[in-house]
Amino acid sequence: MKYFETKFLEDARDFIKSLDSKTVNKVFYNIDLAEQTNDPKLFKKLNNDIWEFRTRYAGLQVRLLAFWDKTEGENTLVFATHGFIKKVSKIPAKEIDKAIKIKENYFKNK
Incomplete structure (x- = not known):
């Protein structure tokens, strides 16, 4: 069972494209696992608005920041705003x- 579905905004997609293929595979594996579990090692709340997808691979700490959108009817969506190497x-x-600015812009233009 999936608890949520993850969508990637433009900055997040651009960041993922900048990573090598093995790192990308690990990031997507962890996101898929986070969607099915409640593991703070993979998806952790930073503050009331922003969460982080966490991936450690090949000595790198890859982070994708995200926010929830629970307004889409039955689907609970998480939008990845952007990423960086921690x-x-x-x-x-x-x-x-x-991440907060991207979230505010998303809801303003929705």
């Missing part, structure tokens, strides 16, 4: 701010 222990505030 280099420090905390998620940089500028990355969270960027």
